[in-house]
Amino acid sequence: MARDLEEYLRPEIKSTPFCPGCGHGILMNLILRAIDELQLSMDEMLFVSGIGCAGWIPSPHFNADTLHTLHGRAIAFATGAKMFNPKLKTMVISGDGDLVSIGGNHLIHAARRNIDLTVICANNMIYGMTGGQAASTSPLEALTSTTMEGNVYRPFDLCKLALGAGAPYVARYSVTQPLSLVKAIKKSLSIEGFTFIEALSPCPTQFGRRNRYDSPVDMVKMLMESCISKEQAEQLSSDELKDKIITGEFSNGEP
Amino acid sequence: MEGFDKSNPYNLQYVARIPLPSSVAHLIEKLLTHLLTCQGHWGGILLSKDVYPIDTRMPLPYTALTQQEARLPMKFERIDSTLMPGTYYLSGNEAVAEGAIAAGCRYYAGYPITPSSEIMERISLRFKDVDGVFMQMEDEIASICSVIGAVWAGAKAMTATSGPGFSLMQEGIGYAAFTETPLVIVTIQRAGPGTGQATRVGSGDLMQAKWGSHGDYQIIALSPWSVQEMFDQTLEAFNLAEQYRVPVFLMGDEAVGHLRERIDIKARVEVFNRVKRPGAPPFGADQVDGVPPMPAFGEGERLLVTGSTHNEFGIRKTDDPSVHSRLVSRINNKILNNRERIIGTESYRLDDAEVIIVSYGFTARGSIFAVDRLRKEGKRVGLLRLKTIWPFADRIIQQLGGVARKIFVPEMNRGQVAGEIAKYATCEVIPYNQTDGEIIHPHRIMKEVRGLL
Numbered sequence: 001m002a003r004d005l006e007e008y009l010r011p012e013i014k015s016t017p018f019c020p021g022c023g024h025g026i027l028m029n030l031i032l033r034a035i036d037e038l039q040l041s042m043d044e045m046l047f048v049s050g051i052g053c054a055g056w057i058p059s060p061h062f063n064a065d066t067l068h069t070l071h072g073r074a075i076a077f078a079t080g081a082k083m084f085n086p087k088l089k090t091m092v093i094s095g096d097g098d099l100v101s102i103g104g105n106h107l108i109h110a111a112r113r114n115i116d117l118t119v120i121c122a123n124n125m126i127y128g129m130t131g132g133q134a135a136s137t138s139p140l141e142a143l144t145s146t147t148m149e150g151n152v153y154r155p156f157d158l159c160k161l162a163l164g165a166g167a168p169y170v171a172r173y174s175v176t177q178p179l180s181l182v183k184a185i186k187k188s189l190s191i192e193g194f195t196f197i198e199a200l201s202p203c204p205t206q207f208g209r210r211n212r213y214d215s216p217v218d219m220v221k222m223l224m225e226s227c228i229s230k231e232q233a234e235q236l237s238s239d240e241l242k243d244k245i246i247t248g249e250f251s252n253g254e255p
Numbered sequence: 256m257e258g259f260d261k262s263n264p265y266n267l268q269y270v271a272r273i274p275l276p277s278s279v280a281h282l283i284e285k286l287l288t289h290l291l292t293c294q295g296h297w298g299g300i301l302l303s304k305d306v307y308p309i310d311t312r313m314p315l316p317y318t319a320l321t322q323q324e325a326r327l328p329m330k331f332e333r334i335d336s337t338l339m340p341g342t343y344y345l346s347g348n349e350a351v352a353e354g355a356i357a358a359g360c361r362y363y364a365g366y367p368i369t370p371s372s373e374i375m376e377r378i379s380l381r382f383k384d385v386d387g388v389f390m391q392m393e394d395e396i397a398s399i400c401s402v403i404g405a406v407w408a409g410a411k412a413m414t415a416t417s418g419p420g421f422s423l424m425q426e427g428i429g430y431a432a433f434t435e436t437p438l439v440i441v442t443i444q445r446a447g448p449g450t451g452q453a454t455r456v457g458s459g460d461l462m463q464a465k466w467g468s469h470g471d472y473q474i475i476a477l478s479p480w481s482v483q484e485m486f487d488q489t490l491e492a493f494n495l496a497e498q499y500r501v502p503v504f505l506m507g508d509e510a511v512g513h514l515r516e517r518i519d520i521k522a523r524v525e526v527f528n529r530v531k532r533p534g535a536p537p538f539g540a541d542q543v544d545g546v547p548p549m550p551a552f553g554e555g556e557r558l559l560v561t562g563s564t565h566n567e568f569g570i571r572k573t574d575d576p577s578v579h580s581r582l583v584s585r586i587n588n589k590i591l592n593n594r595e596r597i598i599g600t601e602s603y604r605l606d607d608a609e610v611i612i613v614s615y616g617f618t619a620r621g622s623i624f625a626v627d628r629l630r631k632e633g634k635r636v637g638l639l640r641l642k643t644i645w646p647f648a649d650r651i652i653q654q655l656g657g658v659a660r661k662i663f664v665p666e667m668n669r670g671q672v673a674g675e676i677a678k679y680a681t682c683e684v685i686p687y688n689q690t691d692g693e694i695i696h697p698h699r700i701m702k703e704v705r706g707l708l
Contacts, residue, residue, distance in 0.1 A: 065552040068561035076397035080404030109393040
């Protein structure tokens with residue numbers, strides 16, 4: 001983590017718990033960078049997270065009010081806190097399994113109600129903390145500890161889900177697109193209403209080693225190659241789009 | 256308020272804000288009494304003073320043994336009641352909503368479920384008067400979780416549900432117990448298990464209240480028997496939750512939830528607000544059974560709240576045996592060591608009783624009816640009414656053996672409290688279990704008790 005952001009971290013926490021090559025550390029950096037650039041006070045911020053690797057991004061690292069909740073329920077906890085005290089600038093940071101599988105119901109209903117929350121979903125396409133089981137975001141044919149012969153189910157398109165539920169701001173970027181991601185986080189923090197950002201984050205420990213990405217660098221390269229913009233996607237045929245991840249803003253917060 | 260005559264004991268109002276002329280109200284109550292008693296519905300005995308011996312708005316007239324002691328030396332505040340003082344005619348569920356508002360509850364999240372839905376309906380209307388936040392959530396899991404979130408944002412908050420919803424809330428309850436989050440859950444019990452009989456009465460959730468979530472923790476569970484107590488105990492539930500930083504359950508049931516009768520609203524109510532001490536550790540205390548002060552989000556404390564094992568400042572310590580052991584011990588001890596102050600019981604005609612009926616909730620109404628009838632027959636029978644189910648009134652149950660030969664426990668479940676009584680009783684315990692979705696007929700209690708004498 002860059003030294004200039006150290007003031008946003010709890011002084012008593014000296015290291016992160018993330019594996020070597022994990023993208024969550026980059027995401028942590030980018031979130032704090034967005035907060036720093038907006039000059040938000042950590043005294044006004046409330047960070048809510050669920051269970052899983054990404055739940056550890058704010059708790060205990062961020063030096064602000066943090067609520068580390070039950071598996072899947074971060075958005076429900078955040079709804080209560082935000083609705084009772086609207087002054088709290090509330091950000092939910094958690095993983096794909098937490099926010100979309102076990103907690104999918106809370107996600108769509110908070111989007112429907114347009115609760116003023118910034119939700120950042122760190123999507124590593126697998127259950128990392130529990131040992132690499134298939135997630136609802138794992139790609140087709142992905143090898144996981146519960147799909148040794150390849151995943152047979154289609155992955156969720158999280159952004160389409162949030163859009164369908166009525167979220168006014170929806171964006172997807174990979175941690176390999178740091179400038180765009182910071183811009184998106186800043187924008188989401190300045191929009192009043194439910195905002196959803198899917199942040200793709202590599203998991204070399206659980207996803208990479210099972211799917212022949214020999215080193216963390218290979219996973220980062222894979223993300224860089226497969227992430228394309230909406231404009232680029234328009235030029236490609238559906239066959240060419242098969243292994244691509246479309247990134248960008250899918251709804252820009254304007255009515 | 257026009258048409259509101261305090262001196263007339265039959266004065267009543269169907270809706271809090273529309274006072275009825277007392278003569279009309281009197282007529283309506285007479286009519287209801289007549290209808291209910293004539294049709295043989297056992298709700299009928301509750302309205303008629305001729306057959307039902309006790310005015311449930313008052314404490315029992317005669318108490319011999321009691322475990323209720325002086326309050327903790329903590330500061331209670333007397334505030335103005337949120338309803339005009341006087342006598343109202345409300346359902347139990349409506350009284351819960353009013354009790355919560357009186358206690359200072361300003362956040363409610365819930366999901367519709369029979370037979371508790373009237374609570375959220377009334378809250379949704381009444382919160383407009385008091386600037387409360389009402390949320391109808393997508394399920395009971397979201398309800399309990401958003402309540403916990405609101406409490407940490409500074410609210411007094413509650414949710415209400417029934418059996419299936421209570422089951423869904425259990426993980427959140429364990430989280431609340433472990434993070435010492437004060438909140439109130441009202442469960443209007445229905446006939447289970449499963450979906451069971453959604454509109455019928457039962458009291459099968461008592462053990463779930465105590466043991467529903469995983470791990471070792473303590474909660475407080477109260478058992479109201481009247482509409483008055485639905486109000487009073489909701490207020491008490493909030494006060495206990497705030498004093499001990501613990502989830503408190505109001506274990507109502509379908510019969511008392513849908514019962515309509517008179518309740519008295521006083522001009523002032525006694526409330527307790529959580530202790531705040533800026534800078535003090537929010538998850539640790541000097542004593543092994545201490546209750547730490549509780550800050551809120553947005554107060555600049557930069558709080559760390561987690562359901563993982565944590566030290567006194569909330570920092571995750573998931574591999575330190577001594578931190579876990581200390582925390583689990585304290586959240587249990589803070590309730591168990593204070594149980595004499597928490598537990599409420601009422602006793603009736605116990606002095607020379609050969610058989611003591613131990614009863615709680617709606618069933619206690621049939622029990623007290625039976626005691627009076629049997630006394631008229633010359634039978635030596637008394638009643639111990641449990642107002643608190645958890646923590647359990649172990650010491651007073653131990654004392655009963657010195658008075659009586661037998662303890663009779665009628666319950667609308669398969670002996671959940673009778674089993675607990677048998678752990679502590681020094682005399683014979685005879686359970687009577689009825690799980691047919693009906694309240695226990697007072698004559699059934701009389702018949703069973705006659706057989707024991």
